Amino acid sequence: MTDKSVEAQSHEIQKIAHEIISEGFQEHPKAQNQGVLTGKFNHEAKDRGGSKEA
Structure with missing residues (x-):
């Protein structure tokens, strides 16, 4: 298993x-x-690096 930070794992799960x-x-x-x-x-x-308002 690859070692990833909790933040990286959370981001991947969100995606x-x-x-x-x-x-x-x-x-x-x-x-x-x-x-x-x-x-x-x-x-x-x-x-995407944008704001919440589109």
Whole structure:
């Protein structure tokens, strides 16, 4: 097993979870809109180096 910091592992898990959720939302567009409205995926902007507001 590779030694990674807890922060690196957490970031990797967040990215994987986002991919899984995004795939599910492709089947349910209403759910995707709800996620955007509630701001649950603001970590994505952080990953790109942007702000939370798009």
